[in-house]
Amino acid sequence: MYLPEHFVETDPAEVASLITAFPLAAIVAQTEQGLVANHIPVMAQGETALIGHIALNNDMHRLLEDGAPVLVIFRGQDAYVSPNLYPTKPENHRHVPTWNYQVVHVAGRISFQHDEKSKRAIVGRLTRDHEARMNGDAAWRMADAPRDYMDAMLAAIVAFRIEITGIAAKAKLSQNRAAVDHAGVVDSVAARGLDNMAARMRRDSAD
Amino acid sequence: MYLPEHFVETDPAEVASLITAFPLAAIVAQTEQGLVANHIPVMAQGETALIGHIALNNDMHRLLEDGAPVLVIFRGQDAYVSPNLYPTKPENHRHVPTWNYQVVHVAGRISFQHDEKSKRAIVGRLTRDHEARMNGDAAWRMADAPRDYMDAMLAAIVAFRIEITGIAAKAKLSQNRAAVDHAGVVDSVAARGLDNMAARMRRDSAD
Numbered sequence: 001m002y003l004p005e006h007f008v009e010t011d012p013a014e015v016a017s018l019i020t021a022f023p024l025a026a027i028v029a030q031t032e033q034g035l036v037a038n039h040i041p042v043m044a045q046g047e048t049a050l051i052g053h054i055a056l057n058n059d060m061h062r063l064l065e066d067g068a069p070v071l072v073i074f075r076g077q078d079a080y081v082s083p084n085l086y087p088t089k090p091e092n093h094r095h096v097p098t099w100n101y102q103v104v105h106v107a108g109r110i111s112f113q114h115d116e117k118s119k120r121a122i123v124g125r126l127t128r129d130h131e132a133r134m135n136g137d138a139a140w141r142m143a144d145a146p147r148d149y150m151d152a153m154l155a156a157i158v159a160f161r162i163e164i165t166g167i168a169a170k171a172k173l174s175q176n177r178a179a180v181d182h183a184g185v186v187d188s189v190a191a192r193g194l195d196n197m198a199a200r201m202r203r204d205s206a207d
Numbered sequence: 208m209y210l211p212e213h214f215v216e217t218d219p220a221e222v223a224s225l226i227t228a229f230p231l232a233a234i235v236a237q238t239e240q241g242l243v244a245n246h247i248p249v250m251a252q253g254e255t256a257l258i259g260h261i262a263l264n265n266d267m268h269r270l271l272e273d274g275a276p277v278l279v280i281f282r283g284q285d286a287y288v289s290p291n292l293y294p295t296k297p298e299n300h301r302h303v304p305t306w307n308y309q310v311v312h313v314a315g316r317i318s319f320q321h322d323e324k325s326k327r328a329i330v331g332r333l334t335r336d337h338e339a340r341m342n343g344d345a346a347w348r349m350a351d352a353p354r355d356y357m358d359a360m361l362a363a364i365v366a367f368r369i370e371i372t373g374i375a376a377k378a379k380l381s382q383n384r385a386a387v388d389h390a391g392v393v394d395s396v397a398a399r400g401l402d403n404m405a406a407r408m409r410r411d412s413a414d
Binding site: 105 | 208209211231233235236237241242243244245246248261262264265266267276277278280282285287289290291296299300301302303304306308310312314330333334337338340341342345347349351352353356357360377400
């Protein structure tokens, strides 16, 4: 992607945090059918891999050989930025509209696992993680479902693992603006309820 | 993408509305450098094309020949769906977690325009559209900026046009659930502030 130096997200903790906060990734690949993309909840396994699962009915695991290159796009919040948000606007009017956003592009090589152990492991990790976040002590557990039902569900999916070959993260967050204009944008995105973006921009201000 | 029949978004008005409401698209292409993606604000031109502009410094216009295939991914809101959201859960426990989301995948062929008329036209359309939405009568206008500044800005961009060759839209919105469980999910996404998704799901309920 086009990634000017001042928009590079260089903080590994912020990259990891975006993957955790916005787990529904677009997994993109070039196939014999052309470009194919699927939106799939993905999670990191350490710093070297991403894991998840897809439906057995999803052709992705038939179109891609083990080791095929994929691009995994995680996307944070985004916001239109009007020149009206810059307090310096009346001084010189040398502003144009733009768009702020945060994205993480992970390049990697995908492989698929059809064995029940791998599938049960990834389903278990995803479930524990997302249930803990949403429901805390009231988390739904796989053990709540009847065994025959869970077995049928597991038979209908394929696990995957993506070995990471590269990460490019972009935080286009008005870093190239005067402090007062940056603050004007922070106020606006906060007012729009874009809390994640506002928090990241506030950390920039504090640096 | 994997697109079961019950999740196909068949309403052209809803597809158009998603493109308008979530204009920051991921434009993906296979290049000699591998898979490349850029997030760019895009708008529809009628029903047959998408238009926008990128930075002259963005290699995309050098990596892709006119007519190269691209995949343009528009993405609406998304929500983790816990089995706890289904009122029927205690009856049989035959539920697993899932994820709801809306996406529009537009396949097309891209071409780039370097002439000032094309660039001024797309910048003008994008500006009028987004300023009207955000600022109404207080809209910022290109004419507010000094002419030499706007000329320099226009010299630093490249316009593009994508002729649409195919559209696949997916609305994964609990349509395959019992009415009472569907309603439970609507309540939850509304409570999370996902107004766009809640509104679409309520229209499904009314059908």
